[in-house]
Amino acid sequence: MTTATADSVGAGKRADRQVPPRAYSILDLIGNTPLLDVSGIAEGLSPRVRLYAKLEGLNPGGSVKDRAALWMMRRGIESGELTEGKTVLDSTSGNTGIALAMIGAALRYPVSLVLPENVSTERKRIITAFGAKIIYSSGLEGSDGAILLCREILQKEPERYFKPDQYFNANNPQAHYESTGPEIWEATDGRVTHFVAGIGTGGTIMGTGRYLKEKNPAVRVIAAEPEDALHGLEGLKHMASSIVPGIYHENELDGKVPVPTETAYELCYRMGEKLGIVVGQSSGAALYAAIQIGRDLEEGVIVMVFPDFGDRYLSTNLWHGWVDWAKKRRSR
């Protein structure tokens, strides 16, 4: 029950979030995240175009990756691949690592993660706080370097590990097919016309997109992608220059919007001041893509994913950039 009395358009109108008031495991609090109407941030859109952001930062591990990690671990236990005595091992750019470390702690499995050494300090510390072990790969090689190092480690002692393998595990998109997709469908009363998400592994966009298209084949599924191989949209992949995840099928998308890093950063800064939410750069990228799509529409309900909040990037370029941006703005 919400009791907000602020007179903003959506405040207090409904409480979509169905998290249990009392939980016996942190895992019971994964999913059921709310949609936030962010239409007010975009200028020049038809009043009949609405933009909604799914606030995945409200998952207990702080990101959308809780869903994929939970599904992969649970199915691993059910199938007998993850058994007592095994260590969970995967490569990650950070958020999946946090999710696996959290779930590993809750289910009492040891977790080892391969991360590029330049991953943000906040992420490293959160992972460590869950008791997981970090193995560093070269920062120059990015997340592809972590993928390759993880494969090497696994090859040496395959019997010791359970590798969720987020880039190739069908339970990653399945998590979104079974949770993110239905939540969006219900929260919009089936009125969603466009779904926008960035591509990290491709799990979110593939699974959610598949579900929404089954409910209504007219739903357009569009990816936000860094416009260049060298970019600052941490968490997102530029497919043409990356190891393409096995779960990613570009032919299932209706389009891709190339996103310039600096514009995505600026949208993050603006959302902080205009909407009261501080989000990570991949959310800025999703919003950029959603606005581009919205400008061509007379009417539509565009739902995008905001994968996490900005507090885990305070030591990264996103916030170094904020300082420059704030200075420039003051001098205008």
Place this chain on the structure above:
Amino acid sequence: MAVQIRIPTPLRRFTGGAEEVSAAGATVGTVIEDLERQYAGIKERLCDDEGQVRRFVNIYVNGDDIRFLNSLDTSLKDGDEVSIVPAIAGG
């Protein structure tokens, strides 16, 4: 003055696949100019229209971020190692 530059995967298409190249210059800025002479197009990836390092590009000299040194004016000596480090891609 010759320094070694470590090139990240997304920029190796400019260096013919080389992971490490050498360039001449007394500051990070002049080294980038020399890189541009050798590998046309690379500077635009690193610097914006005003010639400043792009917000999302990290350049390190012997492991220290030039943002906390003298930015493009950071001086270099023979044998220094300059690394260009990309953001972390997905997953």
